[in-house]
Amino acid sequence: MAEPFRELRERLLRAGVAPRHVRRYVNELSDHFADLTAEEQGAGRTRTEAERTALVRLGGMQNLANAMIEQRQFQSWSTRVPRVTFGIAPVTFLAGRLLGGVLHFVVWLEDVSSRCQHPFRWANTGPTSRL
Amino acid sequence: MARETNPNFMNGIPELLILRLLRQEEMYGYEIVQAIRERTGEAITLGEGVVYPVLHGLEGDGALKSRRKTVRGRSRIYYGLTPQGMERLANLSKSWTSLATVIQRVLAGGEYGRAIS
Numbered sequence: 001m002a003e004p005f006r007e008l009r010e011r012l013l014r015a016g017v018a019p020r021h022v023r024r025y026v027n028e029l030s031d032h033f034a035d036l037t038a039e040e041q042g043a044g045r046t047r048t049e050a051e052r053t054a055l056v057r058l059g060g061m062q063n064l065a066n067a068m069i070e071q072r073q074f075q076s077w078s079t080r081v082p083r084v085t086f087g088i089a090p091v092t093f094l095a096g097r098l099l100g101g102v103l104h105f106v107v108w109l110e111d112v113s114s115r116c117q118h119p120f121r122w123a124n125t126g127p128t129s130r131l
Numbered sequence: 132m133a134r135e136t137n138p139n140f141m142n143g144i145p146e147l148l149i150l151r152l153l154r155q156e157e158m159y160g161y162e163i164v165q166a167i168r169e170r171t172g173e174a175i176t177l178g179e180g181v182v183y184p185v186l187h188g189l190e191g192d193g194a195l196k197s198r199r200k201t202v203r204g205r206s207r208i209y210y211g212l213t214p215q216g217m218e219r220l221a222n223l224s225k226s227w228t229s230l231a232t233v234i235q236r237v238l239a240g241g242e243y244g245r246a247i248s
Contacts (some may be wrong), residue, residue: 016176028160058180063180073188073191074184
């Protein structure tokens with residue numbers, strides 16, 4: 001059975017579960033699935049039967065998906081707070097960058113203007129002044 | 132006014148059992164499910180995969196800590212109880228014990244049984 005949790009992974013991602021939670025969940029389910037398959041094979045089932053039984057014991061794709069989707073803490077930020085992620089955060093970031101740029105410009109302007117008032121200051125602070 | 136309900140009434144069972152099991156020793160998901168099955172005499176059988184969202188949720192709340200450990204050539208995520216988890220277990224156990232006591236009294240008749248009959 002190739003990638004038994006591929007459908008689950010896609011369903012969880014589409015439902016807005018954060019990728020890191022999906023990755024971890026699917027990894028642990030895959031390990032559990034391997035353990036169950038080995039246990040069922042040890043009880044005398046063929047590999048195909050063992051894998052089918054293992055999936056049933058895990059709870060079925062619908063239940064596995066719902067168990068994760070119903071818990072809000074596993075949702076990605078963009079699903080939990082879309083207005084903040086796509087509205088407030090970018091605007092705040094841009095405003096911050098703009099403010100930073102303006103402050104940087106003001107500091108630069110003050111520096112230039114103070115150097116213009118004292119033209120010999122450059123000569124004293126440059127590397128050649130130490131020679 | 133709407134009466135206060137307890138939506139976690141059934142949801143709390145796996146959480147309580149998991150915390151109780153992990154109080155004794157670290158375990159990984161498969162071990163936890165097998166232990167629940169054995170110790171409840173198969174009276175409680177979970178969809179085995181459903182244990183992971185509970186574990187991850189408890190870890191997110193700080194009640195559990197996890198670490199990767201390689202055992203017999205296979206990498207596993209082992210879960211263990213934190214001090215916060217011990218406290219949560221104590222509170223949950225207390226709630227469940229008092230709830231079970233009340234239900235037992237109702238089933239046996241007596242004061243509570245008469246009140247609802």
